[in-house]
Amino acid sequence: MNIDIFSILMTLFSFHNLLAVFVGTLAGIVIGGIPGLTATMGVALLIPVTFSLSPETGLILMGGVYCGAMYGGSIPAILLYTPGTPAAAATALDGYPLSRQGHGGLALKVSVVSSFIGGIFSAFLLLVVAQPLAVVSLKFGPPEYFLLAIMGLAGIVSLAEDDVIKGLVSGIIGLVIAVIGTDIISGQLRYTMGFHDLYEGVSFMPALIGMFSITQMLELTGFDKIVTEKVDIKSIKREKMPKGLGKFIGVGTAAGTVVGILPGEGATIAAFVSYNFAKQISKVKEKFGKGNPEGIAAAESGNNGCVGGSLIPLLTLGIPGNSVAAALLGGLMIHGLIPGHELFTYHADITYTFMLSLFLANITFLAIGTYFAPYFSKISLTPNAVLIPAVCMFAVVGAYSMNNSVFDIWLMLIFALLGLILNKTGFSTSAVVLGLILGPIAENGFAQALTISDGSGAIFFESPIAWILWALILSLLAPPFVNMYKKAKLKKAEAVSGS
Amino acid sequence: MTKKIFDYIILVFCVVLAVLLHRSTASYPEICQNSTASYVRFLALCLAILSMVQIGINYKKNDNSSVEIYKDKKRFFTLVILLVVYALLISYFGFMLSTALFLPLTMVLMGHRRKITIILSSAGLILFIQVLFVSVLQVPLPDGIIFG
Numbered sequence: 001m002n003i004d005i006f007s008i009l010m011t012l013f014s015f016h017n018l019l020a021v022f023v024g025t026l027a028g029i030v031i032g033g034i035p036g037l038t039a040t041m042g043v044a045l046l047i048p049v050t051f052s053l054s055p056e057t058g059l060i061l062m063g064g065v066y067c068g069a070m071y072g073g074s075i076p077a078i079l080l081y082t083p084g085t086p087a088a089a090a091t092a093l094d095g096y097p098l099s100r101q102g103h104g105g106l107a108l109k110v111s112v113v114s115s116f117i118g119g120i121f122s123a124f125l126l127l128v129v130a131q132p133l134a135v136v137s138l139k140f141g142p143p144e145y146f147l148l149a150i151m152g153l154a155g156i157v158s159l160a161e162d163d164v165i166k167g168l169v170s171g172i173i174g175l176v177i178a179v180i181g182t183d184i185i186s187g188q189l190r191y192t193m194g195f196h197d198l199y200e201g202v203s204f205m206p207a208l209i210g211m212f213s214i215t216q217m218l219e220l221t222g223f224d225k226i227v228t229e230k231v232d233i234k235s236i237k238r239e240k241m242p243k244g245l246g247k248f249i250g251v252g253t254a255a256g257t258v259v260g261i262l263p264g265e266g267a268t269i270a271a272f273v274s275y276n277f278a279k280q281i282s283k284v285k286e287k288f289g290k291g292n293p294e295g296i297a298a299a300e301s302g303n304n305g306c307v308g309g310s311l312i313p314l315l316t317l318g319i320p321g322n323s324v325a326a327a328l329l330g331g332l333m334i335h336g337l338i339p340g341h342e343l344f345t346y347h348a349d350i351t352y353t354f355m356l357s358l359f360l361a362n363i364t365f366l367a368i369g370t371y372f373a374p375y376f377s378k379i380s381l382t383p384n385a386v387l388i389p390a391v392c393m394f395a396v397v398g399a400y401s402m403n404n405s406v407f408d409i410w411l412m413l414i415f416a417l418l419g420l421i422l423n424k425t426g427f428s429t430s431a432v433v434l435g436l437i438l439g440p441i442a443e444n445g446f447a448q449a450l451t452i453s454d455g456s457g458a459i460f461f462e463s464p465i466a467w468i469l470w471a472l473i474l475s476l477l478a479p480p481f482v483n484m485y486k487k488a489k490l491k492k493a494e495a496v497s498g499s
Numbered sequence: 500m501t502k503k504i505f506d507y508i509i510l511v512f513c514v515v516l517a518v519l520l521h522r523s524t525a526s527y528p529e530i531c532q533n534s535t536a537s538y539v540r541f542l543a544l545c546l547a548i549l550s551m552v553q554i555g556i557n558y559k560k561n562d563n564s565s566v567e568i569y570k571d572k573k574r575f576f577t578l579v580i581l582l583v584v585y586a587l588l589i590s591y592f593g594f595m596l597s598t599a600l601f602l603p604l605t606m607v608l609m610g611h612r613r614k615i616t617i618i619l620s621s622a623g624l625i626l627f628i629q630v631l632f633v634s635v636l637q638v639p640l641p642d643g644i645i646f647g
Contacts, residue, residue: 393601427509
């Protein structure tokens with residue numbers, strides 16, 4: 001394989017390709033920053049646009065949108081508690097409380113720097129060790145996929161540490177909702193109640209928008225502004241990047257990249273897994289969910305780390321790591337680029353130009369984010385009377401445009417009310433949505449594994465990878481339960497000493 | 500209503516749902532009994548056990564705090580009604596006309612009084628959707644039964 005580095009760099013640094021990086025990244029930030037529009041939607045909508053462009057320019061544009069949207073999603077998540085993309089949901093958990101404390105600029109700074117580091121590292125991995133790493137994901141069979149989904153759900157427990165059982169119940173409610181639709185084995189319809197729109201299941205986008213955006217707008221009816229005190233842009237500018245976040249960015253980057261490599265596991269899961277790991281290793285666990293920059297750092301490096309990771313199996317094996325990568329696969333195919341060996345031999349110039357462009361896309365959003373971050377805080381000052389209808393409108397567009405279905409708008413409203421009640425009673429809406437996302441992966445893995453083993457559950461304990469996944473699940477589940485037991489014991493002791 | 504009672508309602512609903520789910524798998528075809536039906540039974544079992552454990556925890560807990568669903572009752576229900584009407588209008592009149600009504604009306608009912616802001620922001624948002632979504636990104640928006 002002869003790679004002409006000079007020729008690749010010349011192509012990359014040509015005017016039209018640099019313009020494609022800038023436009024793609026900026027468009028990605030805008031798309032990611034608008035609640036309801038996702039990176040998947042952005043890339044998918046861009047595919048027809050790339051018809052008239054050369055393959056490398058088209059791919060660079062789509063790569064820019066992917067990188068930009070992963071970062072852009074954090075902006076409304078931090079300032080409005082409305083994740084621009086599903087992947088930014090974990091960022092909102094700490095970003096929004098920090099913003100409400102008057103540190104919106106700081107939260108945005110942590111977000112952009114963490115996103116940049118996560119993105120650069122995963123792009124580097126993609127460039128250097130793509131093939132050896134992708135081999136690992138090939139060894140995953142149905143039992144391992146099921147365990148992978150369970151591992152994702154185990155993260156729920158730490159997200160709802162005060163109500164561990166309620167967190168798990170919420171996750172299972174999400175998995176149960178995901179069962180609605182067509183049975184993957186028999187092709188029969190289940191629990192669709194006669195609605196044609198439910199034949200392919202409950203789309204997670206209306207659920208997510210309903211539970212995160214509309215619920216939040218209903219909450220905001222009780223306030224005139226998100227931030228009541230005036231935001232001093234100058235003071236925001238002076239806020240320094242907090243020290244000691246390296247460990248959390250590192251954990252998020254590593255977890256995000258690994259999760260990204262695994263087929264079917266998207267940036268949302270990457271962000272939640274990273275957030276969960278960060279919480280486990282933090283010295284101030286109790287501050288998570290209350291405006292801890294460590295949470296933002298882990299979640300953002302995690303979802304951006306997912307970008308490069310998800311492209312590894314896509315480019316080497318043709319297996320998309322997540323839905324955005326699946327949309328990118330469509331972009332590759334329309335240009336006659338078949339993933340696999342040929343991409344790294346016959347089309348090496350295009351492939352390596354694309355992979356190197358991801359570095360430029362990360363630098364672009366770092367520059368845009370760093371320069372404009374303090375000004376984004378101004379969004380928080382928008383009166384709720386203007387913000388509420390605007391967000392509701394974008395939410396309606398987002399819920400509708402995924403499947404072009406008015407039914408999804410109604411679904412969004414139902415999930416909004418459900419989310420509101422669950423939130424108020426200590427259940428976890430994040431867990432419901434995560435369950436809904438992981439549902440099809442879990443069901444496919446479980447059903448196929450039992451079909452292979454003729455109904456024997458032993459299949460879930462046979463491979464070494466399965467054992468590793470079990471160990472990870474236990475390591476995620478054990479600490480919150482131990483904490484719960486300790487708290488109960490302490491309360492009992494206090495009650496005894498009090499009496 | 501207290502949080503405890505709300506909890507009981509949700510958890511009892513979960514237990515009933517779990518029982519119904521478990522029973523529903525009996526009607527699954529034979530081919531699914533060792534696969535998807537087992538999965539649904541597994542979920543039903545987990546849901547029932549966890550819900551009952553939580554009911555037990557709640558029973559022992561001495562929590563009489565109440566649940567505050569809304570802070571401003573009038574604005575809360577106004578928005579709920581507006582959203583339902585908006586969704587209904589979209590079905591009949593399409594996105595643009597419904598949004599042109601929804602945006603200014605919601606701004607006024609949510610307490611905004613500056614007419615110029617209401618007009619400019621409503622027009623700006625509709626223009627933004629039209630230019631970016633419809634013209635540039637070509638995102639299809641609902642036309643409604645009447646104009647569709």
